[in-house]
Amino acid sequence: MGWRDEWPSMPDGTPYDGKHLLLLARAGKSPFDGVWDVRLLVREIEEKLNTRVTDIPFIDKGSNNYGILLKTADGRDMVARLARSDVNMPDFDDFPVAVQGAEVRFESTVYHLLRSEVLLLDQAATMRAALFRYDPPHDFSTQYFLERVFRFMPDSLSMPIAPTRDEGDMIRWEDDEETVGPRALAAKQALLKAIPCLLPPETPEASLFRLVLEYGDFGIHNMTITKKVNGEPVVTSLFDWETACIWPALLSDPLMAVSPVDLIVDEDAGPSVTRLPEDATPADLETYKTWASHYVKRLYHEDPGYKAVIRAGKDFRYLWYALRDWRGGDSEKFFGALGAWAEKWIQELEGPI
Incomplete structure (x- = not known):
């Protein structure tokens, strides 16, 4: 099992379409059973926000969190985020608790x-x-x-x-x-x-x-x-x-x-x-x-x-974003190209380095 929740499948093996989660949970058919408790999440939201959740029309997942659309009895639509990982999960390999805090x-x-x-x-x-x-x-x-x-x-x-x-x-x-x-x-x-x-x-x-x-x-x-x-x-x-x-x-x-x-x-x-x-x-x-x-x-x-x-900052921005977006690997090629760019830039400005 990975350290992030996998997207669930329905009993027939097809991927869950993200719809009608509250109805499924109340019928004891939540696709997330055994991973996290939909009813417990709803109860906490209702207690903290003093409202009643009437529907969960849709849920989707991002890289790190679920995005959950909620409808409430007082007419408010809400979006809840729930992490797809838990520090108590086996093989947890995310940032340590201190960093997450x-x-x-x-x-x-x-x-x-x-x-x-x-x-x-x-x-x-x-x-x-x-x-x-x-x-x-x-x-x-x-x-x-x-x-x-x-x-x-x-x-x-x-x-x-x-x-x-x-x-x-x-x-x-x-x-x-x-x-x-x-x-x-x-x-x-x-x-x-x-x-x-x-x-x-x-x-x-x-x-x-x-x-x-x-x-x-x-x-x-x-x-x-x-x-x-x-x-x-x-x-x-x-x-x-x-x-x-x-x-x-x-x-x-x-x-x-x-x-x-x-x-x-x-x-x-x-x-x-x-x-x-x-x-x-x-x-x-x-x-x-x-x-x-x-x-x-x-x-x-x-x-x-x-x-x-x-x-005004186009040249410095070029360098900054090149460094920011580099993900490692072949440092000779990457930094060699940046160095050549810098040398050419300086030469055009004030002569050879």
Whole structure:
């Protein structure tokens, strides 16, 4: 058995379709029997929220959690999250309890911090721009900045956390005992020389180095959405802050996940699309392009400074996201290519390294 719950099957062997869970549980036919108790979950929700659950129309699973749609006697629709793993499960291999506890405390703090702002926003681009404009309290940033950067962060910082262009401490990789070759070692020197030059000076159009609360997984899949009487959709909340972090505005990523693609901006801050399906038709591609153009246009309308930040920091952003997205393997090829890019960049700026 794996350390995450497997999606259940029905008695005839077909995968459970996620529907009518409460009815099945009350009839003693819950697909999750023996794994977790649907009735116990419902009882806890009813007790904590002083309501009565009347239906569970649908349940689905993500990488780490179930998403459960609930209907209640007082007319509220709710979304509950339930972890797909338990520290008491055999062969449990997730983050230790101390790490998970820190994740929960951080997410709870963010919900409390942003509840009044986020719940009033009715469109994804407006929400993203509002989050970009939001200045988290200094004590909040000080407490969580280092903890939320990456897993290969240093144990401490040698300078106070502040919105500054100073490079400060170098982030190091965790010790994976990998031996690197001459290309990777040479690339390190080129990158170290390039980084101070890659960091742009402040611009009057926007503050590049103020600290922002970066969501990390912005998209439809992490929003609750309802409809007005006239049928128009309204985003009512943004949840699942476990991937959030605090870093300079220069590095903010406006990516918006909409099934089945991600709406992004290119290095010149123009609209673009990634994660395209292999079977996308020309009509699909045109639709995705229209979505990206609309989202980015609205985003910049809400906060023109966002566009200025992306343009000003395009070279440093390229380096940062390349390092962030690297998943290991063939370090000679990866860092060799980055080193060659850095050398070319410096040569164009001030001559050979």
